[in-house]
Amino acid sequence: MIWFRKRHLIYFVILILLTWISMDLTNFDLSKFIQLENMISFIQRSFIPPDWSILPFLLRESFVTLGMAFLGTVFALLIGIPLSFAAAHNTSRHYFSYQSVRFFLSGLRSVPEIVFGLIFVVVIGLGPFAAVLAILLHNIGVLGKLISELIEAADKGPQEAMKSVGATHRIGNLFSIIPQIWPNVLSHYFYRFEVAIRTSLVLGFVGGGGLGQQIFNQYQSFYYDGMAVSIIVIMVLVICVDMFGSYVRKRII
């Protein structure tokens, strides 16, 4: 027992127990995998060959999807950064506003995009704009929280230096903190952008437009060889965004 303590054994037992309970709750059943052949033959039968004729149309729809994810997350970043300064204990100025902004952010975060989406589709009508708002609200909560943690962990030295040259509170914080945390902010941003692309697909299922809605329509009308092309477009899209994100991060760090 050099590497482990008795306490660790208890954690291990608890982990096993939780796994077992979850398997029971979710009807986890490996024997069903025997039907894997069914899935392969389903894919062969319906997805292959993909119907490439709809590619130009899907590419146009994929720009709608990208637009939703981009707008939602960019606005979330623009709104989230100022809020995160109010939600970080070292830069907020009043205890009350600090607590209320944190509460507000965690409130936004706790509502999944799909729930916002369902509400906005009803309130402002079907279409991508509802999806943008859903992504926007949820991501203000997420980015606000993540960036406020970066702010709290930032090196205090430059903040002290800005204070000692007589900079105002806001200017001092802005200049001493943003350059320090910027690469990590971008890193979080690109990850959230990638997540938002996938989210916007799900939002498409409830009428949010873009590629997601196309997939849903194709699925419902048994147009599987069209759906295969949609799936390929999505995969390429996510991989491209990921590659672009790492490129930008490398340039900045």
Added chain:
Amino acid sequence: MIQLEKVTVRYPKANEDAIKNLSFTLNKGEFVCVLGRSGAGKSTFIRTINGLQPITAGSIQVLEKNYYDLRLEERRKLRSRIGMIFQHFHLIPRLTVRQNVLTGRFGKKKPFQNLLGLFTAEEKALVQHYIERVGLLPFADRKVEQLSGGQKQRVGIARSLMQEPDIFLGDEPVASLDPNTSRSIFRLLQSIHNEKKLVSVLNVHDVSLAKEFASRIIGLNKGEVVFDGTPSELNSKTYEMIYGSDEH
């Protein structure tokens, strides 16, 4: 220019004062080095002068103003007349030397001017002048990460010069530098000091630097002044009062 009267600082939750009853006057032209073991209260003392460290008791008068009579805005203005350099330089990462030096001007301008980088032609010339003064002209447009420790401290000095200060403070400004670099930084500080007729107050842990450059040495021990005199008055007895006999 700086008058302390029975200044005491106790940190929250501490059960001893970090500095106790400090009283003295620092005059224009004095180049003061503060000596003492670590934990003696040197940093705390330095930071009370520009108000980074609030005092618990006593009063402190800086540039004819009592810091604690001032409103927030006036405190900021007062602080902008006091330059400060730090052991770990505290430069703004990812910005260039020139940009870092410009931030020294922040206390003298309106927030939107700082934000948008609206500096006057004179200010831009001043930046150039001070970058040259500290010998960094060839590095003016480099990011500060690419500089050596000594060069970083020169950026710190240039940034403080942009404040056109009346007082220069340094919290162990050479503690992370090698002896030769330390000496050259001190030489620079001394020549600026003489040129601008400042009050300089610097913490050092290298007694030989203090002896060489200081016009006045203040020794702190456990938060109290145990020596206040010229370098020539330092002897083994006073030395022991400052540092105590038990080395640690």
